[in-house]
Each structure stands twice: as C-alpha cells, then as structure tokens.
Amino acid sequence: MKRLFKYALTIAAMSGLMAAPVFGQTEIHVLDVGQGLSVLVESQGHYMLYDGGDRNKSSFVVAYLKEEKVDSLDYVIASHYDADHLNGVVGALNVFPVKQVFSPDYTTDTRVFNSFHSVIDTKSIDRKQPKVGAVYQLGDASFQILSPSGDDYSDPNNYSIGIRITDGDSSFLITGDAESDSESEICKTKLELESDVYVMGHHGSGTSTSWELLQKTTPEYAVLSCGTGNTYGHPHIESMEKLQDMDIQLLRTDKQGTIIASTDGTSITWNVAPCNDYSPGDKNDKSAQPQKSAAAQKQSSGNTSANTAVSREYILNTSTKKIHYPDCNSVKQMKDKNKKATTQSRDSLIKQGYSPCGNCKP
Ligand SMILES: [Zn+2]
Numbered sequence: 001m002k003r004l005f006k007y008a009l010t011i012a013a014m015s016g017l018m019a020a021p022v023f024g025q026t027e028i029h030v031l032d033v034g035q036g037l038s039v040l041v042e043s044q045g046h047y048m049l050y051d052g053g054d055r056n057k058s059s060f061v062v063a064y065l066k067e068e069k070v071d072s073l074d075y076v077i078a079s080h081y082d083a084d085h086l087n088g089v090v091g092a093l094n095v096f097p098v099k100q101v102f103s104p105d106y107t108t109d110t111r112v113f114n115s116f117h118s119v120i121d122t123k124s125i126d127r128k129q130p131k132v133g134a135v136y137q138l139g140d141a142s143f144q145i146l147s148p149s150g151d152d153y154s155d156p157n158n159y160s161i162g163i164r165i166t167d168g169d170s171s172f173l174i175t176g177d178a179e180s181d182s183e184s185e186i187c188k189t190k191l192e193l194e195s196d197v198y199v200m201g202h203h204g205s206g207t208s209t210s211w212e213l214l215q216k217t218t219p220e221y222a223v224l225s226c227g228t229g230n231t232y233g234h235p236h237i238e239s240m241e242k243l244q245d246m247d248i249q250l251l252r253t254d255k256q257g258t259i260i261a262s263t264d265g266t267s268i269t270w271n272v273a274p275c276n277d278y279s280p281g282d283k284n285d286k287s288a289q290p291q292k293s294a295a296a297q298k299q300s301s302g303n304t305s306a307n308t309a310v311s312r313e314y315i316l317n318t319s320t321k322k323i324h325y326p327d328c329n330s331v332k333q334m335k336d337k338n339k340k341a342t343t344q345s346r347d348s349l350i351k352q353g354y355s356p357c358g359n360c361k362p
C-alpha cells in the first residue's frame with residue numbers, strides 16, 4: 001500500500017502529466033520463487049497467501065511477508081499438495097497467525113503434506129475445501145471459488161483451488177496447476193471468468209491454458225511464474241502462442257523477478273512493464289533463443305504484399321497498442337472496448353506509438 005510504482009511514475013513523467021503517485025488499494029504480488037508458485041494478496045491491511053513455493057524458497061516467502069508488514073493472514077490457500085506450492089505454505093503457517101486455510105480434500109503420502117497437517121492440528125487452524133461459487137471478502141477485494149468441481153482426479157493438479165479476485169472493475173484469475181480437464185469444468189460453472197489478469201496455470205504448461213479458458217477469460221495481461229532453465233521446459237510453446245494470438249501482454253518471474261499488480265478498482269499498474277517475451281522454456285538449453293511460432297510463420301507467408309502504399313483498413317487494439325489486419329485471429333478475441341478500425345497509414349500509426357502484430361504482420 002505504501003509502495004511507489006516506478007513504472008507508473010515513469011509513464012506519467014514521460015507523458016508530461018503532473019500525476020500524483022499511484023497507490024493501489026489492492027495489490028497482487030506474484031513472488032519470484034523460481035519453479036513454483038506463491039501469490040500474496042493485500043487489501044486494506046488484510047492479507048491472503050495463495051501457495052508458498054518450494055522448500056528452498058520458504059524462508060524467502062516468510063521474509064517477504066514480514067517486509068510487507070503482514071502480521072496475520074486472513075486466508076491461506078494451498079491450491080494443491082505438490083511440493084512447489086506447499087512447502088512455503090507450511091513455512092508461513094508456522095510463523096503467522098492464520099484465520100482460515102482452504103485446501104482440497106485429497107490426501108498424499110509426502111513429508112510436506114504431513115507437515116502441513118501437523119501444523120494445522122497443532123495450531124488448531126480451521127481448514128476446509130471451499131465450495132465452488134462461494135465468495136469471500138478481503139479488505140476492498142473479494143474472491144470467488146471456481147474449482148475443483150470434481151472429487152476423483154487421476155492428476156492431483158486438477159484438485160487445484162481456482163479463484164477469481166475482484167476489486168471494483170479489476171479482476172485476477174488464479175488456477176494453480178489446474179489442467180485442461182479442470183479448466184473445462186471451470187468454464188461449465190457459468191461463473192464470471194472475464195479477468196484483466198490471468199496468472200498462468202501450471203507454470204505455462206501446454207496441458208493448461210486451454211483455448212476454452214482463455215476465451216472465457218480474455219485477459220489483457222498474463223503473469224507467468226516459473227524457474228529459469230526448469231527441467232519441465234515451462235513455459236511450453238503452445239501456451240505462449242495462444243497468448244500471442246490473443247495479444248495478451250506478458251510478465252514473467254523468471255525474466256523479471258517478483259511481479260506486483262496494483263489496482264484502485266479502476267485501473268491496474270505494475271512494478272515493471274510487461275516484458276512480452278514469449279520464448280518457451282527449453283529443458284535442454286538454458287540459453288534458449290526465442291522461437292518463432294509456427295502459426296506466425298504460416299500467417300506471414302500469406303501476407304507478402306502487406307506493406308504496400310494502398311490505403312486499407314487496420315484494426316487497432318487501443319489497449320495493447322497493436323495494429324492488426326481485420327482477419328487476424330487476435331481481432332476475434334479482442335474486447336470491443338479496445339477495438340478500433342482505421343484507414344490511417346501504417347507509418348502514421350507507428351508514429352502514434354502503435355506496433356504491428358507479430359502474427360498477421362501488417
Ligand atoms: Zn506447480
């Protein structure tokens with residue numbers, strides 16, 4: 001709440017506005033925990049921790065919360081019981097008073113799972129699996145439970161507790177490691193899914209981030225939490241291509257460290273600008289070069305006469321400042337409020353700060 005937003009200030013300074021510093025009423029911190037996930041939500045002195053990263057990051061997460069002046073946690077969500085999410089949760093439960101723990105009703109036989117249950121028992125913390133559709137208040141913000149709908153999954157990732165956080169008009173979707181099966185169930189709930197920010201499911205794995213979920217969510221931003229050179233090859237190219245196709249701006253912890261979104265209920269500001277680096281992970285090569293997507297190559301070959309002087313119509317995304325041809329896939333996904341048709345020349349649009357879409361290559 002007391003953080004200065006360098007990026008917002010830079011933008012204000014560049015545009016010559018004498019804007020006051022931007023202070024949000026709700027902040028979403030996607031902590032840089034390497035390969036894993038940990039999200040801290042703060043609103044008006046209320047705090048929620050969603051996952052806590054793996055064992056080697058547990059003390060970092062606790063230190064981060066202390067630095068953020070967390071004295072107690074209203075909610076702790078353990079999305080599911082994989083080590084890269086649960087270890088830091090146990091660390092936080094050991095240190096901070098916690099009113100309510102949400103976690104799914106399945107069991108595993110791991111050391112971290114046993115520690116999780118023993119700290120809950122020892123400190124007599126209320127724990128339950130929340131019902132899909134239930135809404136909980138956190139300061140100015142509230143969050144709704146989206147998953148899990150089922151109770152018998154072969155892949156534990158599908159037990160992940162998915163939530164959608166809102167503060168005024170701003171919204172954030174977090175689905176843990178939910179795979180496409182669970183994403184499909186989330187879409188069937190008929191709950192509101194449209195979100196400004198999507199914290200990518202399962203570290204950008206190709207088995208999550210289905211078209212179905214993205215089309216119901218239509219985010220402007222995606223935040224990816226994964227570790228540099230991770231052995232899973234996260235993020236996978238399939239997920240990165242979908243973001244590009246839909247013109248979704250990307251922030252990622254492996255390239256940019258901890259990512260903080262702040263909202264006043266109307267607009268969202270970031271501690272760093274989106275990197276829009278859609279290069280997939282490569283488990284065999286830590287210095288993987290960005291790969292050009294197959295979809296982009298296919299589309300560009302059909303547009304060889306694109307850059308002619310003939311006046312023609314473009315579709316602008318006024319939010320991401322991209323220029324598209326009307327038949328670009330991204331145009332179909334674009335929110336109406338961001339869509340604008342124009343016959344202005346490509347050059348003059350670029351002078352106004354627009355850049356050509358990497359897929360349809362206008
Ligand atoms: Zn995970």
Ligand SMILES: [Zn+2]
Nearest residue numbers: 080082157177
């Ligand atoms: Zn998992």
